[in-house]
Every structure is written in C-alpha cells, then in structure tokens.
Amino acid sequence: MTLSKTLPASVMRRGLFKLAVSVGVLCGAGLSWAGVTLPGPVVDSAWLAANLDKVQVFEVRANVKSFTGAPEFETDAKSGKKTLVEVGGHIPGSRLMDTKPLRVDRKIGELTVKYMIPEGPAFEKVMQAMGVDADKPIVLVPLGLDMTDLDDALRAHWQLKVYGEDNMAVLDGGMANWLLEGRAHSSEAATARQGSWKVKADRSAQYMADSQAVADAVAAKSGSVVDGRDLRSFHGLAKRDYVHAAGHIPGAKVLPPELLNRPVAGGAVKLQSTATYRALVAALGIDADKPAIAYCNSGHLASGPWFVMSELLGMRNARLYDGSMHQWTLEKRPVEGAIPLQ
Missing domain, CATH: 3.40.250.10 (Rhodanese-like domain)
Structure with a gap:
C-alpha cells in the first residue's frame, strides 16, 4: 500500500511543504549548500x-x-x-x-x-x-x-x-x-560576467536602524549605542568633513577599530577570537543580552562592531545605523563629549 493512497492529497501537500521548510532551516543553520x-x-x-x-x-x-x-x-x-x-x-x-x-x-x-x-x-x-x-x-x-x-x-x-x-x-x-602564507595569486584582469544573485528578503527592520530608532534607544536606555570610530573622533578631537558636529551620540559606548583586530607577523591583521570579543564588549559596558546599534561616521567602521556583535557573539538585536554621524548631525540631533581644542 502506498502513502499516496492512504493519505488525502491536502495532507500530503502540507507534509511535503513542512519537510521542505525543515530542510531549508537545517541547511541555513548549518550554513551548508551544494x-x-x-x-x-x-x-x-x-x-x-x-x-x-x-x-x-x-x-x-x-x-x-x-x-x-x-x-x-x-x-x-x-x-x-x-x-x-x-x-x-x-x-x-x-x-x-x-x-x-x-x-x-x-x-x-x-x-x-x-x-x-x-x-x-x-x-x-x-x-x-x-x-x-x-x-x-x-x-x-x-x-x-x-x-x-x-x-x-x-x-x-x-x-x-x-x-x-x-x-x-x-x-x-x-x-x-x-x-x-605563500599561497598562489594571480594578476589577471577581471572579466565582465552577469551573475544570477537576487534579493531573497528585505531584512532592513532586523539589521538596520534609522535616526528615530537610535533616538528612541538613547531616550529609553534600552540597550547599547556603540560608536565604532577611533578614540579621537569619539572624543571630538577630530571629525570627518561630512560630519557636522564633533563628539558622539549621547550615552554611546565606544568600540574602536584598533581593538577589533590583532596583527599577524608580516603585516596582515586578523579578527580576535570570539572569547576575546565577549570579554571585550563586557569590559566596555556593552550588555550582550540587550539590543545594540552600531554607528560611526558613515556606516563603514560600524560594520566591525556590528559583525562582532551580530555574527560572532550572536546578539540577535544588533543593528547598524547606516546614516551614522553624517545623518545624525545633518539632522542637527544632539551630540556630547567633545573635548575642546585649545
């Protein structure tokens, strides 16, 4: 007796759909493809x-x-x-x-x-x-x-x-x-080729923060706002020309680029271990159990703290403020912590 003869077609379809979803979830969790x-x-x-x-x-x-x-x-x-x-x-x-x-x-x-x-x-x-x-x-x-x-x-x-x-x-x-490491390398020119990649979903709400989300987080003190810039920029001793006020977003913690990597003999840099990152964010007052929003000048350096928090430490509520200090100061929102230059 075959399964198709013992189960209604609607049940079969639901069962096959659930199986397909389960396989997809398992593949995603294990990062396994092809x-x-x-x-x-x-x-x-x-x-x-x-x-x-x-x-x-x-x-x-x-x-x-x-x-x-x-x-x-x-x-x-x-x-x-x-x-x-x-x-x-x-x-x-x-x-x-x-x-x-x-x-x-x-x-x-x-x-x-x-x-x-x-x-x-x-x-x-x-x-x-x-x-x-x-x-x-x-x-x-x-x-x-x-x-x-x-x-x-x-x-x-x-x-x-x-x-x-x-x-x-x-x-x-x-x-x-x-x-x-002495591995093979090439200097051949890149050749034009059309790829087949497509947007699979828009997860902006999950991974991206806007100015209002940052302002709400600051007001509610509901998590960490994490500045990914160097210490000079954080303290207002330097700023980029497209950032219109010195200092940092009120209440922000700083996770500067120099702490996110370790040098390799010969001139390269690598990421730190997950254990090091876990201890580092704790030492800097970033609560790994609460939401976090990373920012910098324009959303570039913020990628480092976001990657560490989201991808390596598994902080599910870690987002990146894409507009960062450029947008924040364009909108004339408040900044603090600028040390006066005398």
Whole structure:
C-alpha cells in the first residue's frame, strides 16, 4: 500500500511543504549548500584553499587597481624577515567587488544622505553586474592590511545580510595573510560576467536602524549605542568633513577599530577570537543580552562592531545605523563629549 493512497492529497501537500521548510532551516543553520559546509561567518585560508572549487570568491576592494597589481614586500636586512607593505593581485579564480557602487546617496525627508545602502532592486543589479551568483556560497576577501580593509568586507557582508543572504563568510586575514602564507595569486584582469544573485528578503527592520530608532534607544536606555570610530573622533578631537558636529551620540559606548583586530607577523591583521570579543564588549559596558546599534561616521567602521556583535557573539538585536554621524548631525540631533581644542 502506498502513502499516496492512504493519505488525502491536502495532507500530503502540507507534509511535503513542512519537510521542505525543515530542510531549508537545517541547511541555513548549518550554513551548508551544494556539498560544502561553511564553518561559520569567518573562514581561514586553509579552509578556503581546500574549497576554492565549491565557493565563489570576491575580493572586496576600494582600490580596484590592486586586483591586477603585484604585491610589495620589504625585507629586513638583518633578520631576512619579509613584511607585506602593499597587497597586489588576487586569489586565482576570484572576482572583483568594487566598494564604490555598494553605497549611494539616498533622499531621507528633505535631506540627501551619503554613503547609504542601495534599495533592494538597485543592489540586486549591482551584485549581478559584479558576477555574483545565487545558491552558491560567497567568500568575501578584504585586503587585510588594517581594520579599514576588513570593514570593507564586513560592510558588504552586512548589506548582503540585509537583503536576505546567509550563504557567505569572510576570509580572516584577507588577501594580505593569503600572500604571507605563500599561497598562489594571480594578476589577471577581471572579466565582465552577469551573475544570477537576487534579493531573497528585505531584512532592513532586523539589521538596520534609522535616526528615530537610535533616538528612541538613547531616550529609553534600552540597550547599547556603540560608536565604532577611533578614540579621537569619539572624543571630538577630530571629525570627518561630512560630519557636522564633533563628539558622539549621547550615552554611546565606544568600540574602536584598533581593538577589533590583532596583527599577524608580516603585516596582515586578523579578527580576535570570539572569547576575546565577549570579554571585550563586557569590559566596555556593552550588555550582550540587550539590543545594540552600531554607528560611526558613515556606516563603514560600524560594520566591525556590528559583525562582532551580530555574527560572532550572536546578539540577535544588533543593528547598524547606516546614516551614522553624517545623518545624525545633518539632522542637527544632539551630540556630547567633545573635548575642546585649545
């Protein structure tokens, strides 16, 4: 006797639907697709080297010329040790993800806010033009010489996450560490290729905060507002030209870039361990059990604290304020903590 003869068609359809959903949930939880399981939101170079044929690799670069350049090393005359001073080239078979099209001007009320995430349809077109395919794991590769480089990849990760992508990871240490380990690299030019990636969902409400959400969090003291800038900017001793007031958002905690990475011998930087991050946020007064909103000058450096809190520490209510201090001060909202320059 077959199952189809013993159960009504409607029950069969519901059962098959539940099975499909269960499989999808399990695959998402394990980060497993098409025969390869991503270890998590971060992969190391050994894992990537062993799985290059199973993933799509994208070099996230603000300096696109470096994709076809040659790496530059300095050698210490006494010790003979090499230090990487400029990243050049890319992992063989990887593609270029230029950071410039990833951020756009957006109209918010009467104001034009710079450096924002594109709206879904526009972002989808950008990803397709860069050759990103659907349903294949994505590994994002930063330059890896400093935290700003890492944040280029972490920002791309956040944007993909906002639009429903979970099938991805970031290469720890980036291209810099790859080169320092003596792994193969290429200087071939990128070739144009249309990808098939599509927006899977709009999760802006889950991962993105606007000015009002930040103002509400400040007023209610309902969680942490986390400043991802350097200490000089946090204390108002320096500011970018597109930020219109010095200091920081009232009540903000600071998680500066220099604390988010550790140097690797030879010139690269890597992320800290999860245990280190957990102790670090506790020491800085950030409650991992409460909501958190990361911000910086324009939403770039904030990608580091957001990634640590959301992806590594599992803080489910961690969001990124995309407009950051640029939008906050355009709107003439209050700032505090600016140390006077005399």
